[in-house]
Amino acid sequence: MRNVTIIGAGPAGLAAAIAARDAGAHVLLLERAKELGGILNQCIHNGFGLYRFREELTGPEYAGRFIDGLHDIDIRTDTMVLEISSGSVTAVNPKDGLFTVTSDAVILAMGCRERTCGAIGVPGDRPAGVFTAGAAQRYMNIEGLRIGKRAVILGSGDIGLIMARRMTLEGAEVAACVELMPYSSGLNRNIVQCLHDFDIPLYLSHTVTRIIGRSRLEAVEVAEVGPDRKPVPGTEFRIDCDTLLLSVGLIPENELTRAAGIAIDPHTNGPVVYDDMETTQKGVYACGNVVQVHDLVDFVSDEGERAGRAAASGQPEGAYTEVQPGSGVGYVVPQRIRHEGAEDTVTLFFRVRKPCRKGSLVVYDGEREVLRKKRLYMTPGEMEKLPISRELASTAETLTVTMEEDT
Amino acid sequence: MKQELICIVCPSGCRITVEDGQVTDNGCKRGEVYALKEVTNPTRVLTTTVRLTGAEPVRLPVKTERDIPKGLLFSAMRQLDAVTVAAPVRRGDVVLRDVCGTGVSVIACRDVG
């Protein structure tokens, strides 16, 4: 029986644990928090599981469906992993102290974290009242704290939009949502049900240029940006607020991965993976937001299951074809397709760089076009999926995925 | 009266116009159904939290079992403000019956204790 150690019990780790156990492995699941479920616990809104369960579940309900299935799995919560190196995982928790476990396979499922104010470099003061949207969500939904009376949201990603509605329902006023790009990266459904429902204005092609306040935030200065995404002088205006929420992107959390010497893809900031989710280090797999930031949890669970099954069986090494992003495409996962594998079809996941109403996804082997699919309404906010046959992939030198806009 | 709305039924996100019961600019029939419901009787599922005693998390996530009229969201929030639930709780347990006279129950979204 193979031993599989999984780091992280969010949606990716939970799905991986169940799949690995079902495939006959002995599973150890390690989680940093006191509870299982990861970020789903604080995502109390609904809309999860539409693909997987054909139901609109809330985050805690979605997590609950997986937690119910965790029998015959060794679970340790409140456990912080310090290091992974060649099959060994070193971790610490209050009960066992410092311990090292050696297993046949390790699955990385640490998820991602939010980009902060420092990371995006807004000038001005640093008073209280500036939160990442996810931190604010945790304070409100888990700890029951009120975070402010009048808020501005920078970034129109889904978490920011969801928090706009949440704060409004809890009696706060949301003065504006400010988005740097000329389009929102959030789902239409959230634009409608979180902003329009409550008449919250969305300023596209705008950004926060200054944070004003001594001890507590008093106002933000907002300005229009030009096509170069730089503020246009003279367009500044002030919005009084005591709270600024940042919803400006997520970064895969890969400190452990880097320290282990696993190759990182500069496009995703996550590990380079094969189609079975194995990283460049034999026996180490990765899944979920640690690999690529997803917008739907259903696909995180799918990835977790793929990693869990592969980790439980163990793949022989062999030849593979590299996959890379070309024009109009930001990244592609997996970055490598094995020539031999359990499934005949491999799905490529990626994001286009800008919205496109009508166009095609085109895959090249060097200069030669090998696959073309028409697509409507592509946007960077929604992950694209393109199935490709393993046979086609294995006869190619290198695959390049591109997006062509119809003119 | 002329109303404009974004259809959320599929990713196309058509910008639909409704004027005196006439729907235009909808890409397909499903958009017409959605738009008419939105202008006559818009409904939403409400998700929020209520006070929880006797367990670690101090808030319990809850939701309305079905969608309720959009205009009742704030009254439902006020009604739920008065609700306190004692652990243990199971997912699906009813925490409030007939919220705002809609006949819809509010249920717990997770197990605690």
Ligand code: SF4
């Ligand atoms: S009207 Fe039809 S095509 Fe347009 S967004 Fe709605 S469902 Fe999609």
